[in-house]
Amino acid sequence: MDYQRVVVRRHPQTGTKHNHDSKYWRQFRNPVFIKNQSPVTAIHFSPVKPHRYAVTSGARVQIYSPKTQRVSKTIARFQDNARSGHFRADGKLLVAGDDSGNIQIFDLSTRAILRNFHQHKQPVHVAKFSSDPTKILSCSDDSTVRLWSIPTSEDYLTFKEHTDYVRTGMVSSANPSLILTGSYDSTVRMFDAREGRCVMSMKGGGGGAAPLPVEQVLLFPSGTVAISSSGPILRVWDILAGGRCIRALSNHQKTITSLAFDGGATRLLSAGLDQMVKVYDVADYKVVHTMRYPAPILSVAISPDNTHIAAGMSDGTLSIRRRDPKALEAREAEDERETLRQGAYEFFATGMLGNIGEGSIKPKQKPKPEGVLGEMKAVPPRKKKLKEYDRYLKAFKYGAALDSVLRKGVPPTVTFSLIQELVHRDGVRMALAGRDDVLLEPVVRLLLRHLTDPRFGDMACDMASLVIANFA
Numbered sequence: 225m226d227y228q229r230v231v232v233r234r235h236p237q238t239g240t241k242h243n244h245d246s247k248y249w250r251q252f253r254n255p256v257f258i259k260n261q262s263p264v265t266a267i268h269f270s271p272v273k274p275h276r277y278a279v280t281s282g283a284r285v286q287i288y289s290p291k292t293q294r295v296s297k298t299i300a301r302f303q304d305n306a307r308s309g310h311f312r313a314d315g316k317l318l319v320a321g322d323d324s325g326n327i328q329i330f331d332l333s334t335r336a337i338l339r340n341f342h343q344h345k346q347p348v349h350v351a352k353f354s355s356d357p358t359k360i361l362s363c364s365d366d367s368t369v370r371l372w373s374i375p376t377s378e379d380y381l382t383f384k385e386h387t388d389y390v391r392t393g394m395v396s397s398a399n400p401s402l403i404l405t406g407s408y409d410s411t412v413r414m415f416d417a418r419e420g421r422c423v424m425s426m427k428g429g430g431g432g433a434a435p436l437p438v439e440q441v442l443l444f445p446s447g448t449v450a451i452s453s454s455g456p457i458l459r460v461w462d463i464l465a466g467g468r469c470i471r472a473l474s475n476h477q478k479t480i481t482s483l484a485f486d487g488g489a490t491r492l493l494s495a496g497l498d499q500m501v502k503v504y505d506v507a508d509y510k511v512v513h514t515m516r517y518p519a520p521i522l523s524v525a526i527s528p529d530n531t532h533i534a535a536g537m538s539d540g541t542l543s544i545r546r547r548d549p550k551a552l553e554a555r556e557a558e559d560e561r562e563t564l565r566q567g568a569y570e571f572f573a574t575g576m577l578g579n580i581g582e583g584s585i586k587p588k589q590k591p592k593p594e595g596v597l598g599e600m601k602a603v604p605p606r607k608k609k610l611k612e613y614d615r616y617l618k619a620f621k622y623g624a625a626l627d628s629v630l631r632k633g634v635p636p637t638v639t640f641s642l643i644q645e646l647v648h649r650d651g652v653r654m655a656l657a658g659r660d661d662v663l664l665e666p667v668v669r670l671l672l673r674h675l676t677d678p679r680f681g682d683m684a685c686d687m688a689s690l691v692i693a694n695f696a
Contacts (some may be wrong), residue, residue, distance in 0.1 A: 234637070262540055265522055265523060277525065305347075320351055355397045412428035479497050483495075484526055487530045519541055532544060
């Protein structure tokens with residue numbers, strides 16, 4: 225009689241099934257943690273390859289290499305805590321503000337200060353290059369929003385409609401004349417540099433008796449939809465409809481401190497003081513993935529090529545998660561480029577003009593059958609190789625069989641199926657006999673891990689009772 229293999233019992237899947245988005249974001253693995261002395265308040269990736277990233281922490285801005293995750297340059301020429309280190313579109317210049325009200329532009333090749341602006345009297349929390357590379361946007365705690373001209377070193381536009389701290393803002397990438405800002409006066413405002421005034425105001429902090437300050441704003445590349453955060457609430461605004469709120473979401477437990485788009489602006493990332501980063505699908509604004517961090521998050525950013533996610537925390541920790549693009553994705557991109565390089569000749573040669581020239585494709589032919597027509601060939605059944613635990617069970621080595629399924633990487637369904645087989649054979653005591661503390665540790669660890677699992681709870685309890693009776 226042939227040996228009967230161990231039947232691995234299948235259990236209903238527990239938890240939610242990972243969708244395509246969840247599988248994609250789970251590819252960001254192997255986080256690297258870098259400790260800084262001060263909270264990491266801003267992170268920005270360079271728009272050009274190799275997509276270095278600027279990390280603002282304390283009184284310095286550090287430039288990291290995405291390959292080595294090490295500091296390549298350090299800019300520490302600030303009078304106070306630095307804020308909002310931001311690359312220009314060509315990646316050659318960097319602008320940053322500080323708590324003394326100064327704004328400085330640095331040449332990254334020499335780290336020299338090219339421009340210095342002093343008009344703000346209170347901390348500057350936002351200093352960013354406009355989509356027009358000769359302009360800079362700044363937002364300050366003095367409740368003003370300013371546009372600066374780099375060639376003339378002057379602020380040619382100042383907006384004073386806000387009545388409280390302005391700590392978030394950006395320039396539309398589609399139109400450098402449109403500026404979106406958020407303030408602690410609970411409003412989100414859009415300014416038009418051509419008219420020199422506020423053209424749209426939205427109640428970003430809600431309309432209740434105690435409206436919340438607006439912490440972050442973000443504008444889609446098209447400039448038609450804006451997103452703001454106040455407290456744990458995320459709001460979506462339709463700019464074309466005059467600033468109408470079309471969606472309000474509350475998926476965080478604490479204040480949302482940072483917002484970011486992925487490289488294609490198809491996914492939105494939000495980070496908060498609840499130590500969570502949530503990923504939304506912008507088609508329906510449903511959460512498709514959640515990432516947990518060890519401390520409250522102050523800033524989050526994702527590289528333009530979607531290979532790095534950087535998060536800065538209140539305890540000074542910088543976390544970088546990396547995703548290695550699959551060889552299949554690279555191969556598909558190369559095939560697409562090769563198709564474009566071939567041009568229209570192959571299309572016409574193979575598609576419209578029939579089998580002409582090099583573009584002809586031979587149809588696949590079925591292989592000719594071998595042997596005599598009508599003859600039937602008997603193929604002996606192929607024997608399947610036994611698993612390691614099956615080989616031990618076949619040799620009645622119950623202890624070795626149990627050890628083989630207690631290793632890392634073995635699914636618990638296989639482990640408890642083998643234990644069930646040992647119960648049927650009345651071999652559990654034999655498998656546990658003669659074990660010292662070292663050999664008993666994997667068994668105890670398995671039982672502790674799965675005692676509360678409804679799939680294996682009963683068997684784990686029975687096994688634990690047997691272990692206690694024999695070794696207590």
